[in-house]
Amino acid sequence: MTQILPSHTEMNSIKIENYTAVFGESFTLNNINWTLEPNQHWVITGANGSGKSALSAILAGAGERISGSISGLPKHIEIISFEAQAELIERELKKDDADIMDVISEGTPVREILEEGKAIYPEFDSALLDQLVAMFKLEPMLDRSFRKLSTGETRKIMLIRALANNPDLIILDEPFDGLDAASMQLLQDLLKSKIDAMAMVLVLNRFDEIPDFITHIAYTDQGKLQHSVDINNKQAYDDLYQLLHLKTTELSVPATDLSDRPPALNPNDPLVRLTNIKVAYGDATIIDGLDWTIEPGQHWQLSGPNGSGKTCLLNLITGDHPQCYTNNIFVFGMQRGNGETIWQIKQYIGYVSTALQWEYRVSISLRNVILSGFHDSIGVYTKSTDKQKAVADQWLALLGMKDRANEPYNQLSFGDQRLLLIARAMVKHPTLLILDEPCLGLDDINRQLVLALIEKICTSGDTTVLYVNHHAEDQISGISQFKQLEKLDAQSS
Amino acid sequence: MSNNYFNTLPLREQLAQLAKCRFMSMDEFSDGVEALKGKKIVVIGCGAQGLNQGLNLRDSGLDVSYTLRAAAIAEKRQSWKNATENGFVVGTYQELIPTADVVLNLTPDKQHTPVVNEIMPLMKKGACLSYSHGFNIVEEGMKIREDLTVIMVAPKCPGSEVRAEYVRGFGVPTLIAVHEDNDPKGEGLALAKAYAVGTGGHKAGVLMSSFIAEVKSDLMGEQTILCGMLQTGSLLCFDKMVEEGIDPGYASKLIQYGWETITEALKYGGVTNMLDRLSNPAKIKAFDLAEELKEIMRPLYNKHQDDIIDGTFSRVMMEDWANDDKNLLGWRAETAETAFEKTPAGDVEISEQEFFDNGILMVAMVKAGVELAFETMTAAGIIAESAYYESLHETPLIANTIARKKLYEMNATISDTAEYGCYLYNHACLPLLADFMKGIKTDVIGKGLDTTDTGVDNARLIEVNAALRSHPVEAIGAVLRGHMADMKKIV
Ligand SMILES: NC(=O)c1ccc[n+]([C@@H]2O[C@H](COP(=O)([O-])OP(=O)(O)OC[C@H]3O[C@@H](n4cnc5c(N)ncnc54)[C@H](OP(=O)(O)O)[C@@H]3O)[C@@H](O)[C@H]2O)c1
Numbered sequence: 001m002t003q004i005l006p007s008h009t010e011m012n013s014i015k016i017e018n019y020t021a022v023f024g025e026s027f028t029l030n031n032i033n034w035t036l037e038p039n040q041h042w043v044i045t046g047a048n049g050s051g052k053s054a055l056s057a058i059l060a061g062a063g064e065r066i067s068g069s070i071s072g073l074p075k076h077i078e079i080i081s082f083e084a085q086a087e088l089i090e091r092e093l094k095k096d097d098a099d100i101m102d103v104i105s106e107g108t109p110v111r112e113i114l115e116e117g118k119a120i121y122p123e124f125d126s127a128l129l130d131q132l133v134a135m136f137k138l139e140p141m142l143d144r145s146f147r148k149l150s151t152g153e154t155r156k157i158m159l160i161r162a163l164a165n166n167p168d169l170i171i172l173d174e175p176f177d178g179l180d181a182a183s184m185q186l187l188q189d190l191l192k193s194k195i196d197a198m199a200m201v202l203v204l205n206r207f208d209e210i211p212d213f214i215t216h217i218a219y220t221d222q223g224k225l226q227h228s229v230d231i232n233n234k235q236a237y238d239d240l241y242q243l244l245h246l247k248t249t250e251l252s253v254p255a256t257d258l259s260d261r262p263p264a265l266n267p268n269d270p271l272v273r274l275t276n277i278k279v280a281y282g283d284a285t286i287i288d289g290l291d292w293t294i295e296p297g298q299h300w301q302l303s304g305p306n307g308s309g310k311t312c313l314l315n316l317i318t319g320d321h322p323q324c325y326t327n328n329i330f331v332f333g334m335q336r337g338n339g340e341t342i343w344q345i346k347q348y349i350g351y352v353s354t355a356l357q358w359e360y361r362v363s364i365s366l367r368n369v370i371l372s373g374f375h376d377s378i379g380v381y382t383k384s385t386d387k388q389k390a391v392a393d394q395w396l397a398l399l400g401m402k403d404r405a406n407e408p409y410n411q412l413s414f415g416d417q418r419l420l421l422i423a424r425a426m427v428k429h430p431t432l433l434i435l436d437e438p439c440l441g442l443d444d445i446n447r448q449l450v451l452a453l454i455e456k457i458c459t460s461g462d463t464t465v466l467y468v469n470h471h472a473e474d475q476i477s478g479i480s481q482f483k484q485l486e487k488l489d490a491q492s493s
Numbered sequence: 494m495s496n497n498y499f500n501t502l503p504l505r506e507q508l509a510q511l512a513k514c515r516f517m518s519m520d521e522f523s524d525g526v527e528a529l530k531g532k533k534i535v536v537i538g539c540g541a542q543g544l545n546q547g548l549n550l551r552d553s554g555l556d557v558s559y560t561l562r563a564a565a566i567a568e569k570r571q572s573w574k575n576a577t578e579n580g581f582v583v584g585t586y587q588e589l590i591p592t593a594d595v596v597l598n599l600t601p602d603k604q605h606t607p608v609v610n611e612i613m614p615l616m617k618k619g620a621c622l623s624y625s626h627g628f629n630i631v632e633e634g635m636k637i638r639e640d641l642t643v644i645m646v647a648p649k650c651p652g653s654e655v656r657a658e659y660v661r662g663f664g665v666p667t668l669i670a671v672h673e674d675n676d677p678k679g680e681g682l683a684l685a686k687a688y689a690v691g692t693g694g695h696k697a698g699v700l701m702s703s704f705i706a707e708v709k710s711d712l713m714g715e716q717t718i719l720c721g722m723l724q725t726g727s728l729l730c731f732d733k734m735v736e737e738g739i740d741p742g743y744a745s746k747l748i749q750y751g752w753e754t755i756t757e758a759l760k761y762g763g764v765t766n767m768l769d770r771l772s773n774p775a776k777i778k779a780f781d782l783a784e785e786l787k788e789i790m791r792p793l794y795n796k797h798q799d800d801i802i803d804g805t806f807s808r809v810m811m812e813d814w815a816n817d818d819k820n821l822l823g824w825r826a827e828t829a830e831t832a833f834e835k836t837p838a839g840d841v842e843i844s845e846q847e848f849f850d851n852g853i854l855m856v857a858m859v860k861a862g863v864e865l866a867f868e869t870m871t872a873a874g875i876i877a878e879s880a881y882y883e884s885l886h887e888t889p890l891i892a893n894t895i896a897r898k899k900l901y902e903m904n905a906t907i908s909d910t911a912e913y914g915c916y917l918y919n920h921a922c923l924p925l926l927a928d929f930m931k932g933i934k935t936d937v938i939g940k941g942l943d944t945t946d947t948g949v950d951n952a953r954l955i956e957v958n959a960a961l962r963s964h965p966v967e968a969i970g971a972v973l974r975g976h977m978a979d980m981k982k983i984v
Binding site for chain 2: 319324344362377
């Protein structure tokens with residue numbers, strides 16, 4: 001990370017405390033607490049409509065204060081944003097109106113716009129202005145009318161003007177939007193060369209555009225400042241990266257490797273038919289006389305209190321419960337106990353549960369965790385095809401873990417492990433996807449992601465979903481069948 | 494009186510049998526479990542191996558049921574519960590043995606003669622009898638009916654691992670053999686291979702060996718490095734630390750968990766990696782100590798191997814069986830009374846690295862034991878692959894048991910045969926190392942080297958590193974571990 005030298009003496013810390021402000025009729029920034037220390041350079045990011053632009057704009061006095069305070073703002077602040085641009089263009093158009101009476105106005109020439117600050121700011125940097133004009137090859141444009149420029153050109157001019165004005169704090173809302181790669185690089189280098197001269201706050205949509213001189217990231221969500229992250233805190237940074245990535249990605253379920261599908265099933269058979277199920281350990285009866293049929297395409301939600309036998313029931317289906325051999329169980333065209341192997345059954349199933357997460361204790365990379373879903377194994381012991389690897393990488397990208405494919409799985413947080421196991425369960429587009437409390441341990445964003453993925457899968461047609469959960473609020477729109485288990489009375493057993 | 498089978502063979506045949514060991518390739522298992530499909534498999538005994546092998550075989554699509562001695566069924570013993578709660582059919586010998594195409598004898602080795610004598614008359618003509626250890630055939634000279642096929646499928650791991658690895662989609666290294674005197678239809682190998690596939694063993698590597706090579710190497714490994722060395726090492730290291738004024742709670746913990754921690758390094762990268770975990774001066778120290786230990790203990794390892802090969806060991810042990818296990822039970826009680834066993838691990842934090850830094854002598858003991866056992870076995874004609882599995886490969890597995898409940902747990906988990914051999918070794922080794930131990934101070938056990946002297950002689954370090962890496966157990970270990978790692982890392 002760039003070493004920031006303490007040289008910008010005018011800058012104090014800017015303190016925003018318990019600040020609430022409204023913007024227009026409908027948007028409120030809520031109870032913001034944010035401190036910008038001198039020599040810090042921030043990026044504000046967040047989803048569309050989350051308030052990232054508003055947050056930057058309150059530094060420049062935008063919004064109607066409802067409560068709270070802002071202190072320590074420097075004297076000279078420049079802001080370049082869509083709104084500021086619109087304002088300037090509007091002003092220029094008005095000038096035209098004013099001039100309409102005698103001469104046909106050509107509008108203000110670009111040169112004049114650029115030099116406006118000369119008279120206002122003693123710190124105005126003429127040398128820099130010349131340098132920038134040269135750098136962006138704007139000489140041919142200088143005498144043209146500002147209002148005749150394209151939006152991109154206007155934006156460039158405004159940027160240059162703001163920099164030449166040499167403020168204490170510069171706020172750039174999506175400065176790289178609409179810039180070609182070369183101009184973007186140019187601008188980034190330029191900003192970097194000025195980091196000792198002015199504090200910077202950038203509003204950016206895309207994480208990969210964050211320049212390397214940025215020291216801190218603010219993340220907004222629903223009008224709140226949700227996270228402030230020091231970029232040197234790798235863990236926090238990675239988490240935020242992932243989260244932002246999810247927010248800004250168009251969600252779709254990666255395709256699978258069609259070359260390695262299990263044998264097709266008779267569409268008239270149910271996927272699962274459990275008849276008069278009975279499970280007991282010694283004298284304790286867990287399930288007694290249960291019948292259940294799952295037809296293809298019929299998505300189910302299974303719930304019940306702890307100890308009602310949910311996991312036991314699922315394990316009978318997956319073949320992980322030894323008493324599956326003593327019950328009347330028909331799964332995927334096989335009547336259990338007739339010489340089928342558990343691998344023949346598992347090839348139709350994608351499964352995630354907390355128990356699986358406990359059992360998934362092998363040293364393995366992130367990518368291989370996902371690949372193991374193709375082989376129904378814990379760890380990878382079979383060669384994967386190139387196609388399978390490509391699919392695994394798509395899942396990693398979807399989870400915002402693209403650059404971490406070779407990191408060790410066992411060092412991930414519980415939530416990240418869970419996400420990977422969910423991808424593992426879904427990767428082969430299983431015939432039956434069993435999700436036992438999949439959202440356990442996931443933060444809000446990831447829970448939303450997982451629920452959205454499940455909904456997509458429910459409508460895909462390939463996969464039947466069996467979803468187990470405690471939380472009523474985690475309902476999934478495609479699921480219309482509900483099964484409730486009750487704890488057997490100890491007396492009756 | 495039993496008749497040692499090995500001793501009945503001519504020398505040429507003895508050597509040929511001992512040297513029999515071949516690492517099989519994956520495509521030799523392309524028939525899967527076919528040879529056992531539709532056959533009725535009846536397991537005798539539902540303990541550590543019986544239960545877990547049976548669960549795997551059933552999940553591989555095979556027909557498995559259990560037969561237990563009548564008392565176990567009547568009293569609903571643990572073995573009965575194991576089988577019934579897992580949904581298996583359980584019956585008496587009379588009910589199930591006559592229906593069996595394959596009988597898996599997974600009772601304790603000591604019971605094999607009475608058990609086999611009881612079930613053999615009940616077995617169907619032309620059926621197959623299988624073992625997971627060849628003691629009964631090789632050391633007791635058990636004669637099996639001529640029409641029966643006799644095979645061995647011996648997972649080189651405790652039963653719990655056999656199951657856990659299968660459930661993951663993998664398996665444990667497994668040794669298979671056909672008893673050539675009992676292969677009337679020539680189907681022994683096909684059955685053994687199918688059985689190994691059914692337990693998942695083929696995925697982790699299968700050694701095609703002989704009953705003799707399995708028994709002579711298994712016995713040697715378990716009584717020397719695996720159990721004997723760890724027991725002797727525990728007792729000596731503990732007493733030394735306490736004598737030198739180290740807090741007994743700390744000493745107890747350093748040993749109880751130390752074996753597990755240092756042999757974990759062994760598991761991943763052999764002796765070399767275990768020593769690489771030490772600082773350079775500590776590594777040289779451990780190396781020198783191990784050299785000294787090897788010199789002192791070599792005659793003992795030779796004696797164990799000789800006694801195993803010529804049958805003295807099993808003869809003496811069987812005399813103890815006949816004598817109501819007087820020695821075994823006495824030694825067991827003695828072990829329970831040792832200071833190490835009776836001192837609970839203290840409530841102190843010991844970091845992973847500290848186990849190495851303060852346990853240099855333990856590292857040296859493991860190195861010396863592994864190398865000696867390997868060298869002695871290969872010198873006796875046992876092939877390197879087999880010697881590797883019976884020494885280095887299993888050491889971490891045994892070390893884990895000590896971490897659970899000290900020597901008690903280790904001796905309770907291993908077979909009576911291994912336990913007996915372990916005590917035998919311990920009794921000979923303790924006095925053998927008495928003088929050596931007099932020169933030991935806390936720098937190599939308990940406190941670690943004085944951190945100020947980190948300098949080492951480059952030439953000496955290069956020499957030590959080269960010696961470590963060029964030991965033959967490292968070469969074969971790299972190949973066999975590579976095989977496992979390949980499978981685990983394949984992308
Ligand atoms: N443990 C290992 O790591 C390992 C590894 C490879 C191979 N092996 C071999 O596997 C075989 C079984 O060992 P194990 O460790 O699984 O033994 P185990 O856990 O002690 O189990 C032995 C089973 O046999 C039954 N049994 C005991 N005495 C019997 C008798 N007289 N007649 C009939 N059944 C009897 C016991 O049940 P009841 O007492 O309730 O009848 C118990 O279910 C041995 O040959 C051993 O060498 C073991």
